[in-house]
Amino acid sequence: MSGLLLKNGTVVDPSQGLHKKLDLLVADGKVAELKENISADGAEVYDLQDKIIAPGLIDMHVHLREPGQEEKETIKTGSKAAAAGGFTSIACMANTDPPADDVSLIKHIQEVARRHGIVNVLPIGACTIGLRGEFITQIGEMQRFGAVAFSDDGQPIANAQVLRKVLEYAGMFNSVVISHCEDKTLTNGGSMNESALSTKLGLPGIPIASETTMVARDIEIAKNFGRIHLAHISAKASLDLVRQAKKLGAPITCETAPHYLLLTEEAVGAYSTNAKMSPPLRQEADRLALLAALQDGTIDIIATDHAPHTLDDKRVEFNLASFGISGLETALPLLYTHLVQTGLLTIDRLVELMSVNPAKIFALDKGTLKIGAAADITVIDTQLTKKVDKTKFYSKGKNTPFDGWELGGWAAMTIVGGQIKYTPEKGVWLKT
Numbered sequence: 001m002s003g004l005l006l007k008n009g010t011v012v013d014p015s016q017g018l019h020k021k022l023d024l025l026v027a028d029g030k031v032a033e034l035k036e037n038i039s040a041d042g043a044e045v046y047d048l049q050d051k052i053i054a055p056g057l058i059d060m061h062v063h064l065r066e067p068g069q070e071e072k073e074t075i076k077t078g079s080k081a082a083a084a085g086g087f088t089s090i091a092c093m094a095n096t097d098p099p100a101d102d103v104s105l106i107k108h109i110q111e112v113a114r115r116h117g118i119v120n121v122l123p124i125g126a127c128t129i130g131l132r133g134e135f136i137t138q139i140g141e142m143q144r145f146g147a148v149a150f151s152d153d154g155q156p157i158a159n160a161q162v163l164r165k166v167l168e169y170a171g172m173f174n175s176v177v178i179s180h181c182e183d184k185t186l187t188n189g190g191s192m193n194e195s196a197l198s199t200k201l202g203l204p205g206i207p208i209a210s211e212t213t214m215v216a217r218d219i220e221i222a223k224n225f226g227r228i229h230l231a232h233i234s235a236k237a238s239l240d241l242v243r244q245a246k247k248l249g250a251p252i253t254c255e256t257a258p259h260y261l262l263l264t265e266e267a268v269g270a271y272s273t274n275a276k277m278s279p280p281l282r283q284e285a286d287r288l289a290l291l292a293a294l295q296d297g298t299i300d301i302i303a304t305d306h307a308p309h310t311l312d313d314k315r316v317e318f319n320l321a322s323f324g325i326s327g328l329e330t331a332l333p334l335l336y337t338h339l340v341q342t343g344l345l346t347i348d349r350l351v352e353l354m355s356v357n358p359a360k361i362f363a364l365d366k367g368t369l370k371i372g373a374a375a376d377i378t379v380i381d382t383q384l385t386k387k388v389d390k391t392k393f394y395s396k397g398k399n400t401p402f403d404g405w406e407l408g409g410w411a412a413m414t415i416v417g418g419q420i421k422y423t424p425e426k427g428v429w430l431k432t
């Protein structure tokens, strides 16, 4: 028989409460066997001693920029970056040009992704036409053709009545709406966290209230009209609201991104535009609150908010630079090194946050290594350490504040639908 036999690795699969040294056999694109001492004639055998075998990581917040801004990223380069970063599935935001606000765009993204066949690319449909926050898109149709969630990310839906209608409509199809919580009138052209530091640097600040007022509004709207997933939470005060709302049973989930867990506004330092993103990096108390919220379950998901930009978009005055950082190729080693190896999170919890929970919240048939499941698998190297080198990124976006960081926990193998798509030795394996 053909297939892949993964031997001697430690299987970490919180969907089955598993953390155990087991062999795993992949056949016909599926998990065929999971037990001790498997032998299978004809299968390619890989010795995964000192490696972790996890259900494939799922990133629910990625900007792929195609169509329209291919100089920043394409579906192909973003998919390669995902595979190299250990992600088997990525959900791409609708703020392309034109935005993914109708079925033809959803189909187009899927077709291009399928042609390249690297990772699963799951399109997110826009909530409103042109992301303008006025007229609702054909949510049901887009879902029927494969949109996995709906979001105007990049823009808030400022009009609460529009958001209500979006939720009611998406709710009819059990689809989740992802909200970019930002009150633009409070952001008011700001470019970093509003604080003593922003004053010192002479940069216009973005107050925490720009996020929290919208988190509070969204919670109230969710309680009354339907489920909301809050994107890129950056502030302690937002977490306090979410924690309280969850206690009361509000249909709210939320995510944060690696940079909010590992950096503060201090990273802006000497006007480093690679530390500029929306929402902005906050302060140490916020960072610590985010870590605590990962532990107590207030935060459900870690997503990268991979936001690639060109050198020219970033090599300008701080206030003029684009918001966002390239995240797909650093997320796993950053989190493994700084959260798992430091003992802040177990590897099991990290896999929950990056695979099991995204699958659960967005009703994806993924996030598990149960027998019969699609063989989307991330193998993590627990021994190798090396430096982040942005010049080696598959992503066109070299805009990272983490260049040169020495990290462990890199992807040792990314398997999608039973096929190896990435190993450090051979790089991304393209379709032949």
Ligand SMILES: NC(=O)N[C@@H](CC(=O)O)C(=O)O
Pocket (backbone or CB within 6 Å): 063, 095, 153, 154, 155, 180, 276, 277, 278, 279, 305, 307, 308, 323, 324, 325
């Ligand atoms: N996060 C960012 O700083 N930028 C995102 C937009 C967004 O996620 O809101 C982008 O599209 O560049």
Ligand SMILES: [Zn+2]
Pocket (backbone or CB within 6 Å): 153, 154, 155, 180, 231, 232, 278, 279
């Ligand atoms: Zn956003």
Ligand SMILES: [Zn+2]
Pocket (backbone or CB within 6 Å): 061, 063, 093, 153, 154, 305, 307
């Ligand atoms: Zn985003």
